[in-house]
Amino acid sequence: MKRIFLAIASIAAGFVISTPALADLPLATAKNCMTCHAVATKLVGPSFKDVAAKYAGQKDAVDKLSAKIVKGGAGTWGPVPMPANAQVTSDEAKKLAAWVMTQK
Template sequence: MKRGVAFVVAMLTAGALAGAFASSARAADAPRGQIVANSNACMGCHAVDRKLVGPSFQQIATKYKGDAQAPAKLARKVKDGGSGVWGMIPMPAHQSMSDADIRTVVDWVLAGAPSK
């Protein structure tokens, strides 16, 4: 009986480890901009392909396509927050995000938020 329990525990542990490795592998395959967005609460209000509280990242990419000033405008919007561009719900400021992380997310969004 003890052997059976040990086997089940070993299998559960192996399954949990496999899941963790698979999750890590998926995270490692994700673009850096998506990883930064996930770790800075961006996905609480935005999704890649559909409106949530704020516009989808793909909607943002479409709106700013061809705008040479877009990277600077959006970086400032992420850092300082704001309202009125996409509706009445304000975007909160993200003062604690580094400028490098903001630029990484903005570049990824403007590229259409690709999954690879």
Template sequence: MKQKSQAKNKTATLAAALTLTFLLAASHAQAQAQTQVQTQVQSSPGGLALAQQQNCMSCHSVTRTFMGPALRDVATKYAGKPEAQSYLAHKIAEGSSGVWGVVPMPANTQLSPGQAATLAGWILTLK
């Protein structure tokens, strides 16, 4: 009987150790992903500064869905598409609705075509 109890304790200890190892690995992976996003955002400070200056960050976040989609999700969706930068620049300048849900994105008529292209290019680096 004592051997069964010891076996159960060893099994429970092993299960707890495996769970802890899994949680630590997941936490480490999440920290690495966050560091990668921070590095990408900082590697193109002009894009981030322009996004902040033009109030893009009022509705968007780099990593979290807010009023609009996370910019990283936008980058992932359009990654590898040949006309992605011009398509996004057009959407930024002219506005959009229905692509990411029911909340429309207003036109950003204050942006020059070059600024819209800069923002689109920066967004695409966030994937």
């Protein structure tokens, strides 16, 4: 009985730990982020894992990224500019940026 309980607890703990990494994938999909980005591979733009690695350790990373999500940007990742995303609110952009920073 203890083994079954421990197995269930381990699975539940693994699910709880992994859930934040998936927390805003539906939002990223709904806001068309996944058209140009993927979690682990480069598409038109960099992967979210590459973005998280580039901004790792920067205290203002979420603010920088959320501004780029809404306003767009150019030159950081090469010649292809990221268009502005007027359909993304500032709160959604912060949520997306915080999620991107959890990708490792």
